[in-house]
Amino acid sequence: MDIFMQSLLLTVITFIASVYVFQKRRRRRRSVPTKALPPGSLGWPLVGETYQFLFIKTQHFIQERVKKYSSEIFHTNILGEPTVVLYGPAANKFLSTNETKLVKIWYMKTQRSFFNIPDQTQAAKPKPRQEAASAAPVTILGILKPEGIARYMGNRIGSTMHQHFMTHWEGKTEVKVYPLVKAFTLTLVCQFFLGIDEPKLASEFENLYFGLYSVPVNFPGSAYRRALKASAAIRKEIQFLIKEKIDALSKGQLVDDLLAHVAGAEQGGKYVPRFEISNIIMGLMNSSHMPIAVTLAFMIKHIGQRPDIYQKIVSEHADVTKSKGSGTALGWDSIQKLKYTWAVAQETMRLYPTAPGVFREVLTEITYEGFTIPKGWKIFWSLVGTNKDPNYFPEPESFDPSRFEGNILPAPYTWIPFGAGPRSCPGKDYTRFVVLNFIHILINKFKWEVKLPDEKVSGVLVPTPAEGVSIRLFHH
Template sequence: MDFFMQYLFLTLITMIASVYVLQKRGTKTLPPGSFGWPLVGETYQFLFIKIEHFIQERVNKYSSEIFRTSILGEPTVVLCGPGANKFVSTNETKLVEVWYMKTQRRLFNIPDRTHGAKPKPKPKQEAASAAPVKSLGILKPEGIARYMGNMIESTIHQHFMTHWAGKTEVKVYPLVKAFSLTLVCQFFLGLDKPILATEFDNLHSGIYSVPVNFPGSTYRRALKAAAAIREEIQFQIKEKIDAFSKGQVVDDLLAHVVGSEQGGKYVPKMAISNIIMGLMNSSYIPIAINLAFMIKHIGQRPDIYQKIVSEHADVTKSKGSGTALDWDSMQKLKYTWAVAQETMRLYPTAPGVFREVLTDITYEGYTIPKGWKIFWALVGTNKNPNYFPEPESFDPSRFEGNNFPAPYTWIPFGAGPRSCPGKDYVRFVVLSFIHVLVSKFKWEAILPDEKVSGVLIPTPTEGIPIRLHPH
């Protein structure tokens, strides 16, 4: 208890001193807001109130798209809106740089950083970098189509044959989760069957959790899950090396990274496993959520269903029946992708990212001090009626032709040099899945008013049951 009181006292003194020093600088003013309770700040509200509500309450209160708070023990400024999106994305590495929460650092073995200090340089052979993954052509549109196009469509057909054929009703969300994990394991690891489903679920849940490591906690389960996944990827790395030694050809992403390493671009195996685990995590649940809610809304709107069916029939006619979609075909599915984008707007899976301030920043007349954190709210515009009229309605026409949102008003994959490297993978998988689905079934949503749970990640409470009508 004495230690707690001392820690509380020191925290209060530090916060008061930082505000006093900043105010003594003259014209510089902190953004409006509150640091909340001592020690905990507004962490509870951030983690356990829907992120849109957390942001909108404070935007309304302070009449500003910039406000200060305290999250996870860090003085933090929340930025949202088109101006903020442009400001952060165009100032990466100049004024701000990526910062990871403690949960992310521990789960993915990311080195600790303090107050903008660069991590100590590591020997060249130990440096961990995602650059070899990003530079691989397999993650580019043409690479996905070339290496994985047939595999993705084959997996989709097998999925429908196993889980949908002969059924009159199915619950979409658990099925598309199973499909997404199957595809992730094939695409990234070259495995025919999904593995570690519970572990990937626990890992995903643990990222936005309170980093308290005690039995039964979400964070403890995530730590165990990360260790198990990392161990499996390490095993798969050995398998790839063995396959190369025997002259075998393998085309999954892990094999390409290992092959790059063997070609002289050294990346330590632990770094490879962390990178691959991160990519698998970010590709698994988000695709399942997007597909599930997309299928629900198509099943509620015959007008949307008919337009999608017509568009896919035209593509099938031009490419030939039985031929997998290529990237040129994807470009013709403009309306289907507009439906996917509207789904992402209403059900975002990436609420925002953190950045650390490298030097005192002046933004909108306020000063953001060096060393503070920025929560860049990627969803800050999604349901703002200033940018999306009638924001709660499902209207794919927002993303068609001249109606497309103005720059920086909608950025589901981020923006700038650190935008999501898997955005083309997401597009390819989602469009391929819907392409096969509409060729096999017509469907209708059984619970159009089904509740959506989840604070940071939307989850359908009943799994999105639909009624199937095979063609």
């Protein structure tokens, strides 16, 4: 029903605004030498090819046009913006090495609305305090490095995981994996980022995540409206928790968690106001919750379907357990030894990517592959365009972790799940730490069998298991 209403609304908007946008486009075309543009089409007035982009799998959207235009670069119109789509290892290298020089980050309207990011075209000059506090996001992101994760999670992740398995897995003969790993990853981000043991706002975080790639119309029942309400609720809760931390610190109480660290620094005037901090924390929680849950669900599904993969993982984790002892969380030394398990995780992320791509804005006219990309145009940098391209991954639909083993690795820039360059995702270490620790405990407790091997994959831009990955459990 939600998709139907969004489609209907898009059609109505198109009808009302078509004349205006057509005239605007004609004026734009007069100022741009179209013969120098990459091949492509701006699609329908106003909406362009937004519908196809949002409701067709990203790889299909790209491959259809790559085939049609015989080019790995093409122009379109997405979200009301003239956009050039870049795809392939050459494009990945070009964009990652030219961040801030030729392109800058550009946020979709959904991102600007949910995280209170100023419109890039109307952003005011930074206030003096903001300039002085510009290191705040860098400092927060630094906590996602191994040493930060070790400090604020440490062995706590082990007790959290054991409690999760004791409550939701032990004594069960059958479970649905996807709902359980969603609950677990939310518990973990609440502990890590907020310093609270009980998870909160589960539906709000899910609505926020899936609302990012929605039609940005505030219409009753739309994914956008649900996400807008969710972001407001999450922000309010984080701000309340920051106030609690500041009050506790002012009373001399010992509070040692990430949010207390941020709150204490803000107290001393070193950070941007808590409203902005809450947006940063919310963004980090958003990217550290659902993506890891999706990866774990599909990873567990494929391990359960492949006895050969299961046995190799069992063997690898047995060696780690001998060296570190049982019942404790994996440290970074142990994490480094689980190369095959991480290869399985990487192959899972290749087949089920949780971030289709990012947008950039052109700072100065770009010449690329003989084409001109005008200043001010947007670029959609497809992070997943190569994931299922047989030119880079033979038999791309098959699950084959050996693609990421030993010296047999994907060619440079053909697989970039965390992006590349100076703006690559800061959560790679956190993802690796959580995924490998979870699989370590799971593999030592259970063997499992997938009940629906041919379970359908739901979702368009973000894949999810349609039936939740039901498995039969066999205790060791």
